[in-house]
Amino acid sequence: MESLLSPLTGSITKLTSFTLLFLFLFSCSTFTPTEAYDALDPNGNITIKWDLMTWTPDGYVAVVTMFNFQQYRHIQAPGWTLGWTWAKKEVIWSMMGGQTTEQGDCSKYKGNVPHCCKKDPTVVDLLPGTPYNQQIANCCKGGVINSWAQDPANAVSSFQLSVGAAGTTNKTVRVPKNFTLKAPGPGYTCGPAKIGKPTKFVTSDNRRTTQAMMTWNVTCTYSQFLAQKTPTCCVSLSSFYNDTIVGCPTCACGCQNNATDPGSCVDPNTPQLASVVNPRGKGIIKPMVQCSSHMCPVRIHWHVKLNYKEYWRVKITITNFNYAMNYSQWNLVVQHPNFDNLTTLFSFHYKSLTPYEGLNDTAMLWGVKFYNDLLSQAGPLGNVQSELLFRKDASTFTFEKGWAFPRRIYFNGDNCVMPPPDAYPWLPNASSRPIISILVQAITILASLVFLLAYA
Ligand SMILES: *[C@@H]1O[C@H](CO)[C@@H](O)[C@H](O)[C@H]1NC(C)=O
Ligand SMILES: *[C@@H]1O[C@H](CO)[C@@H](O)[C@H](O)[C@H]1NC(C)=O
Ligand SMILES: *[C@@H]1O[C@H](CO)[C@@H](O)[C@H](O)[C@H]1NC(C)=O
Ligand SMILES: *[C@@H]1O[C@H](CO)[C@@H](O)[C@H](O)[C@H]1NC(C)=O
Ligand SMILES: *[C@@H]1O[C@H](CO)[C@@H](O)[C@H](O)[C@H]1NC(C)=O
Ligand SMILES: *[C@@H]1O[C@H](CO)[C@@H](O)[C@H](O)[C@H]1NC(C)=O
Ligand SMILES: *[C@@H]1O[C@H](CO)[C@@H](O)[C@H](O)[C@H]1NC(C)=O
Numbered sequence: 001m002e003s004l005l006s007p008l009t010g011s012i013t014k015l016t017s018f019t020l021l022f023l024f025l026f027s028c029s030t031f032t033p034t035e036a037y038d039a040l041d042p043n044g045n046i047t048i049k050w051d052l053m054t055w056t057p058d059g060y061v062a063v064v065t066m067f068n069f070q071q072y073r074h075i076q077a078p079g080w081t082l083g084w085t086w087a088k089k090e091v092i093w094s095m096m097g098g099q100t101t102e103q104g105d106c107s108k109y110k111g112n113v114p115h116c117c118k119k120d121p122t123v124v125d126l127l128p129g130t131p132y133n134q135q136i137a138n139c140c141k142g143g144v145i146n147s148w149a150q151d152p153a154n155a156v157s158s159f160q161l162s163v164g165a166a167g168t169t170n171k172t173v174r175v176p177k178n179f180t181l182k183a184p185g186p187g188y189t190c191g192p193a194k195i196g197k198p199t200k201f202v203t204s205d206n207r208r209t210t211q212a213m214m215t216w217n218v219t220c221t222y223s224q225f226l227a228q229k230t231p232t233c234c235v236s237l238s239s240f241y242n243d244t245i246v247g248c249p250t251c252a253c254g255c256q257n258n259a260t261d262p263g264s265c266v267d268p269n270t271p272q273l274a275s276v277v278n279p280r281g282k283g284i285i286k287p288m289v290q291c292s293s294h295m296c297p298v299r300i301h302w303h304v305k306l307n308y309k310e311y312w313r314v315k316i317t318i319t320n321f322n323y324a325m326n327y328s329q330w331n332l333v334v335q336h337p338n339f340d341n342l343t344t345l346f347s348f349h350y351k352s353l354t355p356y357e358g359l360n361d362t363a364m365l366w367g368v369k370f371y372n373d374l375l376s377q378a379g380p381l382g383n384v385q386s387e388l389l390f391r392k393d394a395s396t397f398t399f400e401k402g403w404a405f406p407r408r409i410y411f412n413g414d415n416c417v418m419p420p421p422d423a424y425p426w427l428p429n430a431s432s433r434p435i436i437s438i439l440v441q442a443i444t445i446l447a448s449l450v451f452l453l454a455y456a
């Protein structure tokens, strides 16, 4: 209890300039959204590797492997869709661990009919539970791929295809062109296939190495601008030192409009309507959000909970307002200068994302498997929460100027809408805080403690 009474220390002038410097750095590091460059994950990409394993009488058998090298952007249900354009008149005789969505016109083939004759095939993953004789390693997860930081073992997806009417030497084979990746919506741009060194495979007993006949790679990168998404999440704030709860900005993710779009949201008192209105079908699942002033499918609440002498504590709550989505393997990226001294984190996993040497202010947080890695659909179970304990660095720590609040938050890789900085809960009399206000505050805290103890 003694620690609770510690005054909110810190030299104000120093802190103000620090805040200004930080804001300056921060505003300079916000990139124009046209660039497919993510400052928090500069090397993030999805690499699609084609390994030609054997030649066949009229072509080759290839194993295609997609590596999700992105730290925090995963591919969730209904999964990835990969397309390309053949350079010649290739056909796909057969596939394992994946399938094309359309066969196309195979009328000129008699007897053996190819799996797909389209010039621009579109491939999707098979579903879990596919018979073993149609599976290969890393297939059949319904197109769901985890992120590299969260679960590298499940950040890979593979399928195999037998290609005909193709070349049968590394001189006559032509690489496919115009790769497209939907994951599941737009957002990714893929570069051209680049032929490189053939992949070497080591047998499990480490006693023999084989190699592919030929290997090429395609790299795809994400751009939020291309995805053209309306925001999908927002941030609300509160603190122990101010009763105000700063909610998500109004219409952060869209407005409730009964006139032009009746039923654009679900009244929480009649949530059973949701399942009727939004049957699970193909393609992107449209959010079916609970009616609110912000209309976001997901809200992240950051509550500055306690102040100790050497530590301070934050509670994070993620709430699902979407009746059409269970967010599996959700993740959060949070930027706050005190992440360099995160001491304890309860019931979430943590990884520091350090894109810049010496700047350790960004963390990735995600749920514990089988405990809270699933953010259930809107309703009583639709939230997950955690508490974070930070160690104070006397030279930077302050409750002034909203310093204790996050600089930005991403949910599943999407930037969440923050309240405007001038709306953050301020310390009482923040502008010119005389010593007495500390006393008042201490007394207030004491009083509320006494109150709590009295009624506990
Ligand atoms: C893709 O990501 C991997 C892993 O971060 C990196 O090694 C590779 O250079 C990246 N490729 C491109 C073309 O950026
Ligand atoms: C094709 O294979 C030969 C050796 O078998 C190799 O020297 C050549 O670089 C390869 N060409 C390509 C385009 O991979
Ligand atoms: C590449 O694919 C896109 C979409 O499938 C299509 O609009 C475009 O015309 C294609 N370009 C070429 C050169 O095939
Ligand atoms: C293709 O990508 C894989 C995975 O990053 C890498 O191991 C391999 O060296 C790359 N190969 C080529 C030919 O670029
Ligand atoms: C839309 O309808 C709901 C209830 O049907 C109502 O609570 C809400 O105020 C209406 N919103 C507008 C913008 O009219
Ligand atoms: C979410 O999961 C629950 C429990 O597994 C299930 O009953 C519900 O139908 C799921 N909702 C959606 C939208 O998939
Ligand atoms: C960043 O913080 C984490 C956790 O406190 C620590 O493990 C990591 O070494 C730090 N990295 C740097 C570059 O300071």
Ligand SMILES: *[C@@H]1O[C@H](CO)[C@@H](O)[C@H](O)[C@H]1NC(C)=O
Pocket (backbone or CB within 6 Å): 242, 243, 244, 246, 422, 423, 424, 425, 426, 427, 428, 429
């Ligand atoms: C709490 O913060 C709000 C700004 O969000 C401010 O208007 C209000 O005056 C603060 N309350 C106190 C007691 O200082």
Ligand SMILES: CC(=O)N[C@H]1CO[C@H](CO)[C@@H](O)[C@@H]1O
Pocket (backbone or CB within 6 Å): 340, 341, 360, 391, 392, 393, 394
């Ligand atoms: C109080 C404290 O532990 N401060 C440390 C916070 O982290 C930085 C960098 O990691 C250290 O230099 C500080 O000593």
